[in-house]
């Protein structure tokens with residue numbers, strides 16, 4: 405596990421270099437992507453580099469971590485909408501190569517199909533993760549089995565509260581979501597975990613130094629052979 409502590413701007417630049425190197429080496433790389441506030445600067449940086457022809461997503465394939473239940477893709481708070489607005493519309497990716505879990509069809513077949521699609525694509529080369537206040541990765545809340553595959557998640561009250569800032573009313577935050585499972589995340593060849601802001605200091609400390617436990621999903625990353633953690637100084641305060 406490598407830990408890099410620096411500013412949010414530099415995190416975006418360093419991580420963007422990882423994407424540039426990967427896509428030069430493997431233009432059709434499979435990228436695992438995240439939503440939320442944490443990756444926004446990175447997505448800006450990727451869009452900038454793409455506009456400057458420093459990298460290309462022309463052959464890249466992307467699989468997002470999660471999607472809210474029952475929000476159609478055109479809903480402004482759907483993660484599909486988020487990705488289209490903040491990244492996909494700003495880079496040269498083929499929209500047909502971008503994938504976000506289906507929050508409407510949550511049948512066993514649809515859930516299993518998401519993992520199968522990733523496997524058929526050759527597996528995720530680089531998985532981007534943010535960190536939940538309760539240590540979740542993707543929407544895998546505390547208690548999620550480490551062996552989980554793509555599944556329906558009941559969002560914890562703390563997660564719904566944290567994400568209420570994006571919705572018109574707190575009650576509008578969906579109660580469920582579909583998330584890539586922990587096993588699916590751990591199957592990625594390389595993982596980048598971003599942690600920004602003082603609120604992430606305690607979950608980040610516990611994820612790195614605490615016991616490896618399903619009660620703190622991010623602690624599973626201690627078992628992965630290629631994880632880079634990018635933290636700003638506030639999030640790294642307890643390291």
Ligand code: F6R
Nearest residue numbers: 438439440441442534535536542
């Ligand atoms: C988002 C996701 C979540 C977020 C986490 C942190 O796709 O899977 O795990 O990364 O909740 O959210 P922010 O970045 O908004 O603090």
